[in-house]
Amino acid sequence: MNFVDAKRENVNDILDLYNYYIVNSTATFDLEEISAEVFLKRIKIEDANYKTYIVSVNDVMIGFCFFIPYRENPAYDETVEIGIYIKPEFTGKKYGEIMVKQLEAIIKEKKFKVLIPNEDIQHRVKELATELNREYIGKNPVFICILNGAFVFMADLVRYLDFQPDIKFARYSSYEGMETTGCVKEILGVDIDLTGKDVVIVEDIIDTGLTMSHLIPIYENKGAKSVKVATLLMKPDKLRANIKIDYCAIKIPNDFIVGYGLDYAERYRTLPYVGVLKPSVYGGE
Numbered sequence: 001m002n003f004v005d006a007k008r009e010n011v012n013d014i015l016d017l018y019n020y021y022i023v024n025s026t027a028t029f030d031l032e033e034i035s036a037e038v039f040l041k042r043i044k045i046e047d048a049n050y051k052t053y054i055v056s057v058n059d060v061m062i063g064f065c066f067f068i069p070y071r072e073n074p075a076y077d078e079t080v081e082i083g084i085y086i087k088p089e090f091t092g093k094k095y096g097e098i099m100v101k102q103l104e105a106i107i108k109e110k111k112f113k114v115l116i117p118n119e120d121i122q123h124r125v126k127e128l129a130t131e132l133n134r135e136y137i138g139k140n141p142v143f144i145c146i147l148n149g150a151f152v153f154m155a156d157l158v159r160y161l162d163f164q165p166d167i168k169f170a171r172y173s174s175y176e177g178m179e180t181t182g183c184v185k186e187i188l189g190v191d192i193d194l195t196g197k198d199v200v201i202v203e204d205i206i207d208t209g210l211t212m213s214h215l216i217p218i219y220e221n222k223g224a225k226s227v228k229v230a231t232l233l234m235k236p237d238k239l240r241a242n243i244k245i246d247y248c249a250i251k252i253p254n255d256f257i258v259g260y261g262l263d264y265a266e267r268y269r270t271l272p273y274v275g276v277l278k279p280s281v282y283g284g285e
Contacts, residue, residue, distance in 0.1 A: 001098055003106075006045050006052040006064065014054070014064040015039050017085050027085075043083075044068050048114035048273060050080070051106070055099060062090040065099050067107055080107060112258060112268070112275035116250060121232075121260060121274065122156065124249040128230065129160030131247055132200070137163050141198040144190055144219070147171040149204035152261035152269070153232040153249075157202065165200070168192060174211045184214040195223035204261050205233040206248070209241030216243065232260070233274070250274075256282060 006014060019033040043066050044050035052066035063086035070079040084099050143165040145154040151169075158167065171188040199219050206212060212229060219227045230247035238254050256279070258264050259271030264282060268275070 001095070001102070002056045002059075003053040003065075003102060004056070006043075006054050006066075008040075008045055010054055010064075011036050011040060011045070013061065014052070014085070017063060017087060020088070021085060042068070048117055048275075055095075057090075057095070061087070062095055063087055063099070065103055067103060082107075110278075111281050112277045114273050115252065115255065115257060115276050116260075116274040118260075118272040121250070125153070125156050125232070126160050128247050128249045129157055132157075132230065133162045136165070136198065136200075139163065139198055140166065141200055142166045142168060142190075142192070142194060142224075143200050143202055145169050145202045146204070146215075147188065148269070149261045149263065150202050150232070153204055154202045157230070166192070166197075172211060172215065174214075184211055190219075190222075193223070194219060196225050197223075199224040199227045200247075201227065201229045203229065203231040205235070205257075206231045206245055207235045207238045207254075209239045209243050209245075213241035213243050233257070 015034075015036055018028065018039065021027045022030045022033055043052045045052050050066070050068050053064060054061055055063050055065060063084065065082065065084040067080040067082045070081045082100070082103050084096055084103075086095055086099075140163075143154070143158065145151060145167065147169055148171065154167075158165065168190045169188065170186075170190050173185045173187055174183060201212070201215060201219070203212065206229070216227050216229070228246040229244070231245060232249045234245055234248045234251050235254050236251055252274075255276040256264070257274050258268035258277050259273050259275045261269055262274070263269045264277055268277070
């Protein structure tokens with residue numbers, strides 16, 4: 001049995017089967033056949049969090065299945081509704097039982113839910129680049145990418161700029177496990193003279209701000225003309241340090257997030273979106 005993500009071009013095929021069950025059974029809560037427009041509002045196709053699958057056996061479609069949000073309330077974030085529809089000629093062969101087990105396995109395997117899709121990230125990164133263009137066009141600033149997390153953000157950001165900054169990389173450590181220690185250790189420093197330079201520190205996320213409160217004086221003491229901070233993400237409710245965040249693409253709640261360069265135990269950095277990691281993965285409540 002093969003499960004393939006349904007695409008928009010598959011809508012008519014699966015809708016025909018759904019409408020068959022409207023007319024010929026009480027399996028749905030509909031009384032009349034529905035349109036593709038209505039159907040697309042109910043199921044999730046090409047969605048990052050929820051899925052609809054075309055199910056086939058020996059390259060022959062036998063039906064479709066899906067899982068969608070049970071309710072919109074936050075208390076139901078971990079609860080989904082599943083649906084399974086099998087062509088009449090394939091019923092009674094225990095395919096439905098197999099599909100249920102496969103859906104359950106897929107749902108349990110999901111470690112995170114998408115918080116910010118890639119298209120939303122790109123939109124905000126472009127807007128942030130526009131702000132930087134207004135500030136630094138005609139200048140030669142130094143952009144310092146803070147590794148490891150900011151490398152994806154940095155790569156996208158600089159491609160939207162209308163000027164050519166000097167690009168450098170630095171790495172600092174202030175975390176033990178999932179908590180910041182407040183003590184910043186330099187692992188990789190910047191190897192150029194910053195005297196008289198405009199510096200932009202490019203960071204993936206600002207949460208407590210304690211690390212950044214140490215980095216800004218480091219570069220100021222190296223003779224930089226100005227030091228500003230550009231971050232992809234910021235958690236306003238967790239900010240403890242008295243620092244100015246000059247450029248922030250997206251403000252987020254105090255969730256444990258991964259993707260788009262951010263990791264948990266060096267995993268999930270390559271996800272194209274920002275997702276909220278389930279507490280069960282990292283031992284949270």
